[in-house]
Amino acid sequence: MAKIAFILLCHKDPAAIIDQAERLTAAGDCMAIHFDASADPIAYQQIRDALDDNPNVAFAKKRIKCGWGEWSLVQATLHAMRAAVGAFPRATHFYMLSGDCMAIKSATYAHEFLDADDVDYIESFDFFASDWIKTGMKADRLIYRHWFNERSRKRLFYASYELQKKLGFKRDIPADLQMMIGSQWWCLRRRTVEWVLDFTRDRPDVMRFFKTTWIPDETFFQTLVRHLVPSAEIKTRTLTFLMFTDYGMPVTFYNDHYDLLLSQDFLFARKVSPDALELKERLGDLYASERMDFQTSNEGLTLFKFLTGRGRIGRRFAPRFWERESSLGRERELMVIACKKWHVAKRLLGRILDHTQLKGAEYLFDEEDNVLPDLGGIQTTLDKRTRHRRALMRLLYDHYEQNRMVICLDPSNLDLLSDLFADNSTTRLLEIECRFEDEYLLGHAKRVGLAGEMTPQDTIDRLLPTVRQNFLFESDQIKDADFPNYFKISQNVPRDENIAPLMAFLDVTEDKAREILNIDYLFED
Known part of the structure; x- marks a missing residue:
């Protein structure tokens, strides 16, 4: 029977993290947590006080400050993975989560789902041939070095980038790697995780390369898994249901999305509103149940496109900002x-x-x-x-x-x-x-x-x-x-x-x- 070690990266809302950890570990699974070093230390202590006695919870031995689009997100994930591999020798699968994720199936269903196929679940599309990147940088994410965070140090980020372009300071991608890209929400088998960790020790050249790429959490694991694992053992999909608006913002789920979420062919959903207390309670009870009778129709993306395309107002979707601020x-x-x-x-x-x-x-x-x-x-x-x-x-x-x-x-x-x-x-x-x-x-x-x-x-x-x-x-x-x-x-x-x-x-x-x-x-x- 599958046993899941959840890899949780988080930086806020300690009460929600505690609840999430207790719900998931109560069903027999386990969790390794990396809490952002730049976050409130009182919040981190609150989490440690609540979960230190839980044998199914481990903490990354080293905490680092994380920034969107930076290598720090990958480094934090690796710290949590090492903690999970060491603390949970019986874990068969390692599942990447955020604090906004909730299970939309029971633990029994999830375990049987993972037992059914001996594969890794990770989006892994050719970086250059696919159209996964819709806007913004593409090849320049890789062939130039990015030392600064685009959001917090925008001027330095673009000054460095433009200077490298002007001087022709391009670099080569490691010759033996086919660069891949995809969602950072993956579920990998234990053997794959161990191979990835071994690779990080054996290939310092690849690690140096990825450390100065831009948004490496969308390329690092996606590339390494494809490099290390036979293609027949990879399913190029995520098990976490998520949708994006046509402005590239994640769709947030609310209390009245319960039936919609359960009908999707996924194990978890991201992202659930912090205010959706009823939804969180119902989904928490669901994971602890042994329910198996899920009718998956997978209409979520189509339904969302239909409703938003017509601008209709309904209970399924939260009010848009132009409905709340409707006056000129x-x-x-x-x-x-x-x-x-x-x-x-x-x-x-x-x-x-x-x-x-x-x-x-x-x-x-x-x-x-x-x-x-x-x-x-x-x-x-x-x-x-x-x-x-x-x-x-x-x-x-x-x-x-x-x-x-x-x-x-x-x-x-x-x-x-x-x-x-x-x-x-x-x-x-x-x-x-x-x-x-x-x-x-x-x-x-x-x-x-x-x-x-x-x-x-x-x-x-x-x-x-x-x-x-x-x-x-x-x-x-x-x-x-x-x-x-x-x-x-x-x-x-x-x-x-x-x-x-x-x-x-x-x-x-x-x-x-x-x-x-x-x-x-x-x-x-």
């Missing part, structure tokens, strides 16, 4: 130009930006390749912008350092327009009424895939009136919504008649509005 701000003004002919609205927006101090953006919720400032990734895709629209707008206000802004919006986006008007900021709407000749309607039909070069003329003759009517319907919907601060300028009236609505929309003088509209080709196709 009472002091802010948003001016929306709605026009089906995008080039017309863009011309008017350009005139407004050129002749006023206002800032703005074109069809940011309609046009994928719209040029926007870097807002931390939220602006990169149309889906993200629309899903997080109020967050995006707040970031734009902050970026421009103004409380007034102008954007363009397609009239078909009535729901989005209604959402913006529901905000407690001041929102104004300017609809631009255009004439739609048959040639323009046909071009639109081709752009959206309703017609092609080979579409018969009789089909086009039936199609164009429908497209025209749809445009009119969208305009009627805006009028029927009875939005406050609604204004309209039109191609069908003399230019002077458009001055008053533009003055009210922008809150500018008559001379300024006249200056903005002093353009002969505003409505030209």
Whole structure:
């Protein structure tokens, strides 16, 4: 029967660590703990006082200060592994955990699962050929030396990095190693762990190399296990269920995720909210039980993508920050130009930006390749912008350092327009009424895939009136919504008649509005 030695790296919340250790060891397993040397010494003493008498708990003989992305995380793991190998000679598997992890199966199920296959579980993908790294450094993590922490000593980190690039101080990767990458949450057999520890003593050249790589906890064990263990004995997966948002942040699990977690084909889950006390209690009881009737459907990733993709609000997932901070701000003004002919609205927006101090953006919720400032990734895709629209707008206000802004919006986006008007900021709407000749309607039909070069003329003759009517319907919907601060300028009236609505929309003088509209080709196709 499998016996697990958990390798726990932690730095806070001593009460939770004590509870976790007592739950896992009560089922017959054991644990080796490394508590960050830079953390509160009182917290560490609290953990030692509670667990020193537990024969199934060991502590790393040497504690070091850990930093994200540093070799120190790997070194701390090795210290805990050595403590576990020495203290628990009957342990068959060594399972890497964090203080945020919780079991989502019973101990009985976990032991039988590990007994079923004599393999190591570790994500191990080719560093260069795979797309595991989505953004940021790739080869430069390895071929340059990184002595400083990117988060705590950013200037030194990048100064050293740029200097090495400038001087051409690249280095070679150890010739006999195929560099691999993957999650740091692994489960390895005892023989594999002993081989890894032997390797660290026998190959000081490899150890020197990894000590100055960047984020080595994603490459060190992944590379060594693949180097030491036959491929047939490695399952390239983690047994810890974790998900990431499209901003690269770990998804946090709450009390109402219990059923979702149990249905996943994993043994543990990361990361559980510190405030999810009910979930922690239920999962703790579960591990101590002998339950085996788990129906795994593995829908977690798909379900999360579906729900967040639609921006739905439900009990399964915690409120997003844009739901908690849903207002643009009472002091802010948003001016929306709605026009089906995008080039017309863009011309008017350009005139407004050129002749006023206002800032703005074109069809940011309609046009994928719209040029926007870097807002931390939220602006990169149309889906993200629309899903997080109020967050995006707040970031734009902050970026421009103004409380007034102008954007363009397609009239078909009535729901989005209604959402913006529901905000407690001041929102104004300017609809631009255009004439739609048959040639323009046909071009639109081709752009959206309703017609092609080979579409018969009789089909086009039936199609164009429908497209025209749809445009009119969208305009009627805006009028029927009875939005406050609604204004309209039109191609069908003399230019002077458009001055008053533009003055009210922008809150500018008559001379300024006249200056903005002093353009002969505003409505030209």
